[in-house]
Amino acid sequence: MLLKRIQNLPIGYSEVFFNNVKYGVTRSDFNNGKSYKIYAEALNGNDFVSLNYYITNTKEHLKPCEMAEIKVVNFLNNYRLI
Numbered sequence: 626m627l628l629k630r631i632q633n634l635p636i637g638y639s640e641v642f643f644n645n646v647k648y649g650v651t652r653s654d655f656n657n658g659k660s661y662k663i664y665a666e667a668l669n670g671n672d673f674v675s676l677n678y679y680i681t682n683t684k685e686h687l688k689p690c691e692m693a694e695i696k697v698v699n700f701l702n703n704y705r706l707i
Contacts, residue, residue, distance in 0.1 A: 627687060630701040631661050631678055641665070641704040646672070648704070665700065674700045 634641075634652045641648050643665075650665040658680075665674040675690035676697045689697040 627698065627701050628678065628680070628685060630704075631663060633706065634663065634704075640668075640707045642707060643700055643704045647707070648672075648674075650704075663701075665704075676701075 631652070634650055636652050636654055639650050639652070641650055647668045648665040649668055650663065653662045654660070655662070660680065661678040663674070663676050663678070667673065674697055675692065677688040677690065679686040679688065687694065687697065
């Protein structure tokens with residue numbers, strides 16, 4: 626489910642709504658689609674979300690960057706692409 630939400634974001638820059646706030650989001654793909662980096666920043670300057678997502682032969686790994694995993698999961702599950 627999280628992978629699908631990540632892949633729904635366009636590669637490069639896009640904008641989404643999350644909790645009634647507009648965010649600028651950058652998605653970068655690496656390793657032939659086996660790893661992803663997402664950085665989202667609230668355009669009002671009050672919040673950000675940052676994560677890496679890795680796919681190995683045995684498992685998928687969500688790695689939030691200096692924030693709680695629940696915050697990242699909440700963002701991925703609830704953003705609305707503009």
